Amino acid sequence: MLDGLLSLPWWGYVLTALLLTHITIASVTIFLHRAQAHRALDLHPVVSHFFRFWLWLTTGMVTKEWVSIHRKHHAKCETELDPHSPYFKGINTVLWQGAELYKDEAKNSDTMRDYGHGTPDDWLEQNIYSKHSILGVSLMAIIDLLLFGVYGITIFAVQMLWIPFFAAGVINGIGHYWGYRSFESPDGSTNISNIGIIIGGEEMHNNHHAFPSSAKFSSKWWEFDIGWLYIKTMSALGLARIKKVAPKPVVVAGKDIIDMDTLRAIISSRLHVMSQYARNVTLPVFRMELSRADATYRLALKRIRKTLVREESRVDDQSMNRLKSTLEDNEALHTVYEYRRKLQQLWSRTYSSHEKLLEALQEWCKQAEATGVQVLEEFAQRLRGYSLQPVAA
Numbered sequence: 001m002l003d004g005l006l007s008l009p010w011w012g013y014v015l016t017a018l019l020l021t022h023i024t025i026a027s028v029t030i031f032l033h034r035a036q037a038h039r040a041l042d043l044h045p046v047v048s049h050f051f052r053f054w055l056w057l058t059t060g061m062v063t064k065e066w067v068s069i070h071r072k073h074h075a076k077c078e079t080e081l082d083p084h085s086p087y088f089k090g091i092n093t094v095l096w097q098g099a100e101l102y103k104d105e106a107k108n109s110d111t112m113r114d115y116g117h118g119t120p121d122d123w124l125e126q127n128i129y130s131k132h133s134i135l136g137v138s139l140m141a142i143i144d145l146l147l148f149g150v151y152g153i154t155i156f157a158v159q160m161l162w163i164p165f166f167a168a169g170v171i172n173g174i175g176h177y178w179g180y181r182s183f184e185s186p187d188g189s190t191n192i193s194n195i196g197i198i199i200g201g202e203e204m205h206n207n208h209h210a211f212p213s214s215a216k217f218s219s220k221w222w223e224f225d226i227g228w229l230y231i232k233t234m235s236a237l238g239l240a241r242i243k244k245v246a247p248k249p250v251v252v253a254g255k256d257i258i259d260m261d262t263l264r265a266i267i268s269s270r271l272h273v274m275s276q277y278a279r280n281v282t283l284p285v286f287r288m289e290l291s292r293a294d295a296t297y298r299l300a301l302k303r304i305r306k307t308l309v310r311e312e313s314r315v316d317d318q319s320m321n322r323l324k325s326t327l328e329d330n331e332a333l334h335t336v337y338e339y340r341r342k343l344q345q346l347w348s349r350t351y352s353s354h355e356k357l358l359e360a361l362q363e364w365c366k367q368a369e370a371t372g373v374q375v376l377e378e379f380a381q382r383l384r385g386y387s388l389q390p391v392a393a
Contacts, residue, residue, distance in 0.1 A: 025202075059160075
């Protein structure tokens, strides 16, 4: 008998497989990632345990192992200690063998001890979920076979492959290798897509690395994070409490005094600030200089466009040397590039007090406004209006 208890048309089996894997993806991004690893939200105990049970049933993943490995990834990102950086492991290894990398790191007791704090440690975890992780997927295989017959074998295979490929392979591999970057974070993270449905919003990986503790992964108005939609729905129903979302710059009209409020707003939104600097200062000057250049110099400028706005730690020596050589012949671009570096140094240096840091910011704005570069002057004047205000989620 080929049929199980449920007889469906072919498209019904396809939709069933997609629905089951989507619930698993939602469990990973909402429970494991945003709630457990980064504490960006609290879940109702019933919801939290459903996700934990579902992951045991469909993946066999142990919460403490996943959380520990992910936290270590953030702490050691793009270094030899990163459990799954494509820059050290190789893109093909991470993409196709991401699950094996997780299994290997899960055997590291130091990783579990150093990064696994705060994860579930109740009777169920100790005696069932962690102790008998293979039991869950075995039950899932039996359930699929009973419900869908021979088609259940295919559905089960899809369930078993979906997370290892998309979560462990695509996000950890392609999400640090190819895509667009909204923020110049000091790692190689990228946004694979601005539509976060297939992997629950994890597609916007650069946004996440820019603001790891944010429960919301989308940043631009044209980005869609379905995981955030689920979280907002659960919040409205009293099933989740959102603890933190990424700060967004607030500019108060008429505010022209650089005070502690200005400083705190700029520091908390520094990646937004640098993104705006690239968009409103560096690129306009670049385009103006490009329009004035002769054919030879225009080619040289085009070769440094990405390097101009890229986080310096992500630039190789050859590209950096090319950038420095090209900037020697262009005063305007050299000016905006140097002021970008000086602005970044405000929060990367150690100051003896907040007052000294405030003085450094005030001096930066004063000097920037006197450069004679109009877009830089306007940017510095706009910084004066920055303020800390509640951010609407």
